[in-house]
Amino acid sequence: MAHETHDDELAALRGADPVPADHPRFHDRPLPAHAERQLNQLLYSAHGPQSARGARRRPVRQVRRLVWGIEMVSLAVAAALALVLAGSSSAPAAAAPHPLTLTAGSEPLSLGRIADRAATAASADGAPRLRRGTHVLTWSLAVRSGSGAAPITLPEERVTRWRADGSHTELVVATDxxxxxKPVIADGDEGPRTVRDGKVLSDRTYPPSRGTAPPQSRPPHTPRRLSTYLAALSRPSDPAPLTGTGELLDAVAMFLRHWTPGARETAALTRLLADADGLRPAGAVTDRLGRPGQAYVYETDGLRRMLILNPVRGTVLGLEDTLTKNDRAYGVEAGDVMSYSAWMR
Incomplete structure (x- = not known):
């Protein structure tokens, strides 16, 4: 089976200790405009018309959680789950991810400097090349307004690999x-459930798809053309230029769900980020997989977004969204993490 080819990658991840086991609350609320655009893109063209006919469509509720990293849990389901877990001799890992902490005394590196380093890395012999497909680990929590239920972690690892004939496989595993x-909590059609660590949630093969528009088309490796590509990816029905840093970060996250950039694409991407307004260098940080990185922070609308880049090559390691305002309706406070994604080669 396809998932057997990824055992080594899963074993390496389980040997890491990416986040402290703390328990800040998480948040669930209606999707903002940029997330709705991502949802529409996933539903309309994630795999192209051919593969949409050849594979079962993912339920909208699950797709929405993948876009925003949160799924609302009903009060009845939360109560039932609490009863099940209370009687379990091996309780699943359900603590919320703790916000990443900057390395004390570290010197922030400007994005311009990272872009220069990425350009140098792109010119080196044997530099990584663009690859279609991704490997990403996500943490997502859910809590219903006024329920009083503890937040529930829904950790997933997703590995997508493309074949020469245009078909691709997608492996989704519940692991933390x-x-x-230890057992983990996974999402399901009838609500959250406890599963064993490494449980394969889905292992699918999709038929060939060779569309001419993003994300099927090959991404360019110059800043201006890549900006146009990201705009078309973010808004397929209206690919106007990206209007702000928030849209750029959304488009980057969407791009990384389909492609693993090579050194040239990374150089172009870091140059776009260096030109973005309001994305300030914050200092060194160790990401949730134990990798050293440089953090860049953008704050808007009660949300703090931390982009983590490899300090030498400029590759994107992670993206963390953290609340900067209290929300009593959902029992969340400033400093609570909303979502986190960690990308791997």
Missing amino acids: PRHPG
């Missing part, structure tokens, strides 16, 4: 490398 071997 913070607690190797």
Whole structure:
């Protein structure tokens, strides 16, 4: 089976200890405009018309959680789940991810400097090349307004690989490398359920898809053309230029769900980020998989977005969204993490 080819990658992840086991509350609220655009893109063209006919469509509720990293849990389901877990001899890992902490005394590196380093890396012999497909680990929590239920972690690892004939496989596994071997909570059509660590949630093969528009088309490796590509990816029905840093970060996250950039694409991407307004260098940080990185922060509308880049090559390591305002309706406070994604090669 396809998932057997990824055992080594899963084993390496489970051996890491990416986040402290703390328990800040998470948040669930209606999708903002940029997330709705991502949802529409996933539903309309994630796999192209051919593969949409050849594979079962993912339920909208699950797609929405993948876009925003949150799924609302009903009060009845939360209560039932609490009863099940209370009687379990091996409780699943359900602590919310704690916000990443900057390395004390570290010197922030400007994005311009990272872009220069990425350009140098792109010119080196044997530099990584663009690859279609991704490997990403996500943490997502859910809590219903006024329920009083503890937040529930829904950790997933997703590996997408493309073949020469245009078909591709997608493996989704429930795993949390913070607690190797312990049960985890997974989402399901009838609500959250407890599963064993490493449980394969889906292992699908999709038929060939060779569209001419993003994300099917090959991304360019110059800043101006890549900006146009990201705009078309973010808004397929109206690919006007990206209007702000928030849209750029949304488009980057969407791009990384389809492609693993090579050194040239990374150089172009870091130059776009260096030209973005309001994305300030914050200092060194260790990401949730134990990798050293440089953090860049953008704040808007009660949300703090931390982009983590490899300090030498400029590759995107992670993206963390953290609340900067209290919300009593959902029992969340400033400093609570909303979502986190960690990308791997």
